[in-house]
Amino acid sequence: MQSHDDLSHRIADRLTAAFQAEISVRSVRPLVGGACQDGFRVDFEGPDGAGRLALRSDARSSLPGSIDRAAEFAVIEAARAQGALTPAARWLSADLVRPGATAYFVDWLEGEAIGARVTRHPALAAARPALPAQLATTLAAIHRVTPATHPTLPIARAPFGRGEHPARAAVGFLRVLLDQVARPRPAAEAALRWLADQRLPPGPPTLVHGDFRTGNFMVGPTGLVGVFDWEFAHWGDPDEDLAWLCVRDWRFGQVTLPVGGVGHRAPFYAAYGEAAGRPVDPARVHFWEVAGNLRWGSPRPCRGSATPPRGTTWSCWRSLGAPPRWSTRRCG
Amino acid sequence: MAQTPDAPTLLDALARFLGEQVQPAIADPRLGFRVRVATYLAGVLAREARLGPRHAADEAARLAGLLGREAPPPGGPPFDAWLAEANRALASALRDATLPPEQAGAARAHLFATLREALAISQPGFDLRLDVERPPD
Numbered sequence: 501m502q503s504h505d506d507l508s509h510r511i512a513d514r515l516t517a518a519f520q521a522e523i524s525v526r527s528v529r530p531l532v533g534g535a536c537q538d539g540f541r542v543d544f545e546g547p548d549g550a551g552r553l554a555l556r557s558d559a560r561s562s563l564p565g566s567i568d569r570a571a572e573f574a575v576i577e578a579a580r581a582q583g584a585l586t587p588a589a590r591w592l593s594a595d596l597v598r599p600g601a602t603a604y605f606v607d608w609l610e611g612e613a614i615g616a617r618v619t620r621h622p623a624l625a626a627a628r629p630a631l632p633a634q635l636a637t638t639l640a641a642i643h644r645v646t647p648a649t650h651p652t653l654p655i656a657r658a659p660f661g662r663g664e665h666p667a668r669a670a671v672g673f674l675r676v677l678l679d680q681v682a683r684p685r686p687a688a689e690a691a692l693r694w695l696a697d698q699r700l701p702p703g704p705p706t707l708v709h710g711d712f713r714t715g716n717f718m719v720g721p722t723g724l725v726g727v728f729d730w731e732f733a734h735w736g737d738p739d740e741d742l743a744w745l746c747v748r749d750w751r752f753g754q755v756t757l758p759v760g761g762v763g764h765r766a767p768f769y770a771a772y773g774e775a776a777g778r779p780v781d782p783a784r785v786h787f788w789e790v791a792g793n794l795r796w797g798s799p800r801p802c803r804g805s806a807t808p809p810r811g812t813t814w815s816c817w818r819s820l821g822a823p824p825r826w827s828t829r830r831c832g
Numbered sequence: 833m834a835q836t837p838d839a840p841t842l843l844d845a846l847a848r849f850l851g852e853q854v855q856p857a858i859a860d861p862r863l864g865f866r867v868r869v870a871t872y873l874a875g876v877l878a879r880e881a882r883l884g885p886r887h888a889a890d891e892a893a894r895l896a897g898l899l900g901r902e903a904p905p906p907g908g909p910p911f912d913a914w915l916a917e918a919n920r921a922l923a924s925a926l927r928d929a930t931l932p933p934e935q936a937g938a939a940r941a942h943l944f945a946t947l948r949e950a951l952a953i954s955q956p957g958f959d960l961r962l963d964v965e966r967p968p969d
Binding site: 620682683685687689690692693697755756757758765 | 877916919925926927943965
């Protein structure tokens with residue numbers, strides 16, 4: 501195990517080369533909540549004064565469906581080039597945090613990302629009305645990245661499965677999830693039957709952020725500051741992103757506001773339709789929202805195969821010190 | 833012989849103790865969060881102890897009607913095994929769409945009732961109204 505001092509030195513060397521100016525690193529602090537990657541906050545001092553960056557590195561183990569940092573870097577560049585509001589990724593670096601792990605720096609964003617504060621904190625009351633249209637615009641930009649425009653983007657049709665038919669792949673993916681649960685789940689079976697019976701026709705595939713929801717974007721006084729957490733980016737159905745933002749768990753107490761707990765559907769759909777140049781079909785979003793709810797309601801193993809206790813309180817059970825092998829989230 | 837006070841009453845007392853006396857005395861916010869989680873879990877256990885047996889009996893009665901089977905008297909391992917097997921049968925019937933069409937309404941009502949029962953234990957405050965999303969004023 502290398503010490504943080506070694507890491508600070510390597511980061512200082514990397515930044516000195518990048519800025520072509522002497523950089524001294526003041527602190528390197530692990531970011532909390534990064535269960536799937538190693539993330540750090542880097543404070544440094546250079547000729548232009550103090551600066552701050554985030555650093556994201558491949559973790560020792562990754563979750564199914566997640567892409568590595570090199571792919572993430574390419575995805576962020578492609579999305580930014582289309583106008584998506586997301587902080588710039590800089591200086592892809594091999595072996596920076598650990599031998600064999602790729603890392604990159606990200607411009608530091610100031611703001612609030614914690615879901616319950618985004619949806620309810622009084623200080624953001626003026627920001628919330630702007631969010632749905634801003635989120636719609638950024639989603640439309642993300643969805644302008646397509647396999648046709650970016651044939652070499654190193655991502656797969658994951659995590660909702662592979663193949664040319666995202667909806668069918670989603671149904672197959674959810675089938676696998678349900679089959680991992682020993683306890684019979686009649687309501688989930690009814691939902692999956694409904695999804696399978698819809699036979700949603702595929703549209704042209706686009707880049708899908710894959711985890712576009714309240715909690716994964718930063719909000720400031722005037723609204724959206726930037727989207728992050730690109731590790732589940734994949735080629736798929738753009739309506740999956742619109743729907744995931746509306747899944748009930750991301751409303752953080754504001755259940756009457758389906759769009760991430762900050763807005764109503766109609767203006768969000770209208771803003772997306774205008775920015776994307778295609779009208780939103782609410783029935784398609786509904787399909788993906790049902791799929792998203794079913795995905796979120798299905799526990800899946802992170803690693804190993806410990807059996808979680810029965811009930812809907814698994815995340816609580818985990819936070820009290822249960823073995824970290826199970827997660828109700830894709831990223832525990 | 834029934835214990836006095838009974839399990840739900842003891843668990844209520846535990847939840848109240850954690851929430852009203854332990855929680856306010858904790859300065860460390862991370863530990864405070866875990867105590868809040870523990871308080872919530874004690875509440876879940878209290879409601880499970882209080883409502884669980886009745887919910888299971890009601891669920892079994894509905895399943896018996898849906899599947900045309902006879903349920904054993906509630907309580908005990910044979911009842912638990914019957915309930916698990918009936919749920920497996922309903923799950924496969926819904927998966928394969930083999931329920932008779934005239935049962936669709938009853939099956940849907942059963943799923944909603946079971947959801948309401950589960951939420952009454954795990955999240956009594958959950959808003960289950962289907963029109964929970966209101967259009968803008």
